[in-house]
Amino acid sequence: MTRWDIFIKETEGGIVATYRQRAWDIAKEAYGYVTTKDATRAGIPAIELVKLAARGRLRHVARGIYRFDEFPATKFDQFFEAVLRVGDDAFLVGDAVLSLHDLALVNPRRIRVATRRRRRGKLPTWINVEQSDVPDADVTSFEGIPATTVARAI
Template sequence: MAVEVKYRDIVREIALDHYGYVSTRDAVEAGVPAVELPKLAARGGLENVAYGLYRVPDVPPTRYDQFAEALLRAGEGAYLHGESVLALFGLADVNPRQIKVAIRRRARPKLPAFIELTQVRGDVRTTFYEGLESQSVADALLECRGRIETERLLDATRQARAEGLLTTAEWQRLRKGIRS
């Protein structure tokens, strides 16, 4: 019985760092046997979200939870891109119906309708915002040209600069790049 409490505590600690979610792989790396997760779920200590992905129900929700879930469902190396990066920061007044997730490898995971998966080729620079792997704000703003009107993108660029999300060089590059 004492071991179960310890496993639950370990799983909860992992979940606190990942917006309430814990993957089987993360749990195993932390010393929790994979067979323990379904047992914890059966007793109500975890909710099974998808194959190999669980949520600790008593971790308080945040506005980043669905982004975290989308990345975890898409798998290792997945990152937020395009409008989803802008939505993360409330830029350009976007509210996409789907969270746009890019992956570098070929994959066909079964995903819920709220996730749009895109395979990208080549070397892509990513960064982390709020612990979530993401395309940079500057690159996301450029990627949204043609899908979001120019004035909204320019306003978003000014807002991102004011919030410290863009360097001076990025800001200058964007002011020219968004108009072209």
């Protein structure tokens, strides 16, 4: 029996997953990231993410955002993280959309992220936030990352 086995409960229906396993399942769909909001929706108390980070099983990225570093890096990670850092209604705009789609020879130094509401708080210098009232019809998702349509970005 390992020290992690104490977090696994056996029931009549089988084995109940640990908090780490449940967080991992969320992260599989999100480039290795898990937010406290998503974790709470999945029945994982927010404090459990803090504990996993303290044990080195998860990396704290920003307030309410964690990442499993075991996930291989992709070209989409930074775009996804930028949107997470800005907030729930955030989406990529402009050259960030073109770069996301590999449609132009652009590699923006700053990822442009828009939101419909005012955003407070400090963000890394590589994120440029702008407030925008883009219609819902012009916001889509590419590889699970909210972004304006390519036509809107151009």
